[in-house]
Amino acid sequence: MNSSLLENFCLVTEASEAFQTGQEPLGLARLAEALALSRAMGGPFYDLGGPAYLAPLYHRALEAGIEVELVQFMIRRYRFPPPDPATASDRWPWPVRIYTLGRFEIQCDGQPLRSTRKAQNKPLELIKLLCAFGGSSVHQSRVTDLLWPDALGDAADQALNTTLHRLRTLLKHDHSVRLEDRRLSLDPHWVWVDALAFDRIAHAPEQGDRKTLQAALNRYRGHFLEGETAAWALAFRERLRSHFLKLSERLGSLLEQEEDWPAALDCYHRVVEIEPAAESFYRRLMICQAQLGRRAEALAVYQRCRRVLLTHLGISPTAETQNLYQKLIDSE
Structure with a gap:
């Protein structure tokens, strides 16, 4: 074993031991050195440990932003599965990534899937359906x-088998969709879905933490499969929408308690951009603007709220919102 390879092996070992003993800064430092040395040597070396040993280290590197391109290349090259699909970093290079919040897009090995063939409509409908049912x-x-x-009977089963074959071909990964004991699943080691990742964090026990709340809300770029009118899509859309509003309210309250008014302002702005008729968030926006000494902006928020409610729902703001508006006027 040459000296560089031996040094790399020692650094990886020290990083792993540091993480196991709770020495996070030391572990990250040794991991950064090991990956920088790998890059200088011309690439990573798979035989230093194998998936079970290296995957958790690569996951930590991605979370910390260490040698991201190198690590992603390594994972793709050797098809490393994430150590825990439920908590894996968004930077983990899943073979298949499906975006359903605010847009519908499928990426295979980092490249957007392009298909306008009518024959692919049913496979895409199948994958949307699986996403809506939890995957x-x-x-x-x-x-x-x-x-x-x-x-x-058999005709329905044959149609499903044909569509499933087309879907696997479209995704370029046979392992992406499983059919076992007459049950269909998206393999979480191969497929990442933004809506399912958001849903998992929304139900996480530690969701009250500011970092966790922000991570969840960053995934929510819009409502689930907007434009899809099937009942199965509407039900899951409403569930995720409800989670989005509750988590946004929780994060905003934490930020207000910390008197981080600019961050709270950003949080509430994001809500009304996605959910224009969420009246209670306009009130929070008015309060944040007032706390920042921006009385004119706070009054402008009320006018925007009034226009949106009239346009979307044909109603005026509630008495609570109108009273807040009047207090801001009287405070001049």
């Missing part, structure tokens, strides 16, 4: 009843 253990009869309501 795991969806009974095939539930799928066939929704996608092929007029097909019976």
